[in-house]
Amino acid sequence: MMQELRLVLIVLGALVIAALIIHGLWSSRKERPEKFGDKPLGKLKGEKQEDSTESFDDDGIGAVRVIKGGTDKPEAKQRKEPGLSFDESSESDIDPLFADFKDDIDTAVPSNNAATAESNTLGEVTDAVEVSSEVVTDPLPEEEVETAAPEPKQQVLIVNVQASANSDFNGVDLMNSLEQNGMIHGEMDIFHRHADLSGTGKVLFSAANMYNPGSFPMENISQFTTEGISFFMTLPCYGDPEHNFKLMLQTAQKVADQLGGLVTDDARNLMTPQRLDGYRDQVKSFSEPA
Known part of the structure; x- marks a missing residue:
């Protein structure tokens, strides 16, 4: 019985992990085109040209850049790498096909913990039973039985x-x-x-x-x-x-x-x-x- 319970818990855990991995990969693939597709290519080129023309006057001389003491450094834009994301935006875009997996994940994880705790408890009980059985099966010292001397015949x-x-x-x-x-x-x-x-x-x-x-x-x-x-x-x-x-x-x-x-x-x-x-x-x- 213990072996069957452990096998069921292992299968449930494997299904939960597989669902998490599928959900993460699907979310990652969906986010990549959105990040790079927010701005059209033409708009990016126009902004780049405006920046280049604003840097020079009518005589072709560009504006003088004043270099400050270097104490104030422009904040570097944080680069956001594409990867696995579990924020609210990604959750809202989940394909209805995997909606059931999300519900299963939310409910399966705590049950997995409970099942794991139960498995550990049952394992301890099994170990205790095995130890007690070993103690019981140990040969007991033979008690010396005093044989009464036969009574003489009347x-x-x-x-x-x-x-x-x-x-x-x-x-x-x-x-x-x-x-x-x-x-x-x-x-x-x-x-x-x-x-x-x-x-x-x-x-x-x-x-x-x-x-x-x-x-x-x-x-x-x-x-x-x-x-x-x-x-x-x-x-x-x-x-x-x-x-x-x-x-x-x-x-x-x-x-x-x-x-x-x-x-x-x-x-x-x-x-x-x-x-x-x-x-x-x-x-x-x-x-x-x-």
């Missing part, structure tokens, strides 16, 4: 308390032992150990029936029996995982002692020091900061 630690061979845990005795060790019956119909002993805090670990469906029927707890229960906690967990696991292991051991049971691992094998070390290693992997 794990479940299970410690079982099983009744001795050929025996079961009674429901009432089991419920009393769990409640004495801070376990509260709650969601999913199982027991939970909360961070707050009142049962309003976060759950640290839970205890469920070792056999399906895993719940404790509290409405018929006196008739309920089971061969074992499972203590379990999830990692990651609320609070300190090592402290929570230690508390769960102590609770399982107390319940086993009170009910005459055995503490076993997640595979229902007797707990050994080596298996305890394996549990602790799992817990430490969640305790260490990422």
Whole structure:
């Protein structure tokens, strides 16, 4: 769009200049015959003869010329050279053929100035746009994106308390032992150990029936029996995982002692020091900061 506007302005300017030149040449040609044709040739010759006869008397002696001090010099007639003229006399003699050009010239010159100013303004805007586009297209420094370390996969630690061979845990005795060790019956119909002993805090670990469906029927707890229960906690967990696991292991051991049971691992094998070390290693992997 800018290129087309500039081209139109250049063409208009060229037309205005051509009109001015044509007008000047036409006026110059018209003035030349008028300047030299005002006085006829015969009149010029007569005036020259009168001047020559008036310079001599009857005896043929010409008038004595008195030479003055030379201070007063006759004013030299200003010689008027034929050339381009734009005065009122020339304008009055303009050929009607070029009358339209005169009107166009008078109106086109100011519009040319306005168009030139507009072109300059548009040119500045274009330059500003080009500069801004260059700034925008400059490659921006890449921001360093800190990639968060992937969270460790959730794990479940299970410690079982099983009744001795050929025996079961009674429901009432089991419920009393769990409640004495801070376990509260709650969601999913199982027991939970909360961070707050009142049962309003976060759950640290839970205890469920070792056999399906895993719940404790509290409405018929006196008739309920089971061969074992499972203590379990999830990692990651609320609070300190090592402290929570230690508390769960102590609770399982107390319940086993009170009910005459055995503490076993997640595979229902007797707990050994080596298996305890394996549990602790799992817990430490969640305790260490990422």
